[in-house]
Amino acid sequence: AQSVSQHNHHVILSEAASLELGCNYSYGGTVNLFWYVQYPGQHLQLLLKYFSGDPLVKGIKGFEAEFIKSKFSFNLRKPSVQWSDTAEYFCAVNIDSWGKLQFGAGTQVVVTP
Amino acid sequence: DAGITQSPRYKITETGRQVTLMCHQTWSHSYMFWYRQDLGHGLRLIYYSAAADITDKGEVPDGYVVSRSKTENFPLTLESATRSQTSVYFCASIGTLDTEAFFGQGTRLTVV
Numbered sequence: 001a002q003s004v005s006q007h008n009h010h011v012i013l014s015e016a017a018s019l020e021l022g023c024n025y026s027y028g029g030t031v032n033l034f035w036y037v038q039y040p041g042q043h044l045q046l047l048l049k050y051f052s053g054d055p056l057v058k059g060i061k062g063f064e065a066e067f068i069k070s071k072f073s074f075n076l077r078k079p080s081v082q083w084s085d086t087a088e089y090f091c092a093v094n095i096d097s098w099g100k101l102q103f104g105a106g107t108q109v110v111v112t113p
Numbered sequence: 114d115a116g117i118t119q120s121p122r123y124k125i126t127e128t129g130r131q132v133t134l135m136c137h138q139t140w141s142h143s144y145m146f147w148y149r150q151d152l153g154h155g156l157r158l159i160y161y162s163a164a165a166d167i168t169d170k171g172e173v174p175d176g177y178v179v180s181r182s183k184t185e186n187f188p189l190t191l192e193s194a195t196r197s198q199t200s201v202y203f204c205a206s207i208g209t210l211d212t213e214a215f216f217g218q219g220t221r222l223t224v225v
Binding site: 006009034036042043044045046049051090092094097098099100101102103104105106 | 154169205207
């Protein structure tokens with residue numbers, strides 16, 4: 001079965017620190033990759049996506065992610081986090097022609113002032 | 114308002130009761146999905162639909178039923194609610210397969 005793994009379940013860091021969240025998937029074919037963010041009490045919002053082309057993807061709010069095909073990874077980064085980045089972050093993979101998403105378990109990020 | 118809306122936002126029901134969660138989107142998106150969110154599992158797909166009258170099971174379909182008689186609506190019914198179905202349910206839609214999914218605000222369901 002296909003799977004998506006997020007390495008960290010809970011991350012606590014201070015404002016201005018750098019953030020990197022790991023995501024690995026277990027499918028060998030063509031994939032579409034996504035990072036979604038869920039702020040407390042809210043729905044999922046797209047941070048960024050990769051379908052093809054440049055493997056370094058820029059998203060909203062200063063986030064970026066790098067697709068490394070050989071490592072089956074799509075890690076999310078932000079050079080300097082803010083308190084408002086406190087949220088849960090989900091990596092998701094689409095591997096079929098129906099648009100279905102396979103999600104990782106999520107990483108809860110807490111940014112302290 | 115344009116977008117994808119779910120109702121109710123919160124629901125408490127008793128074990129054994131039937132409950133229906135509603136999802137409505139105004140974009141005429143072809144693809145619609147129901148996910149449940151549980152701690153430690155992320156989101157898991159319950160059912161999906163590629164168009165009106167075309168639905169299929171996802172990863173965790175047991176105990177759920179869907180229908181899609183109109184493109185804009187995709188209701189999810191728990192035929193006989195169980196405590197294990199206590200969860201947050203998200204509806205999502207995609208217009209075309211080269212775009213991202215848009216999610217509703219979620220329905221927090223508690224089965225007592």
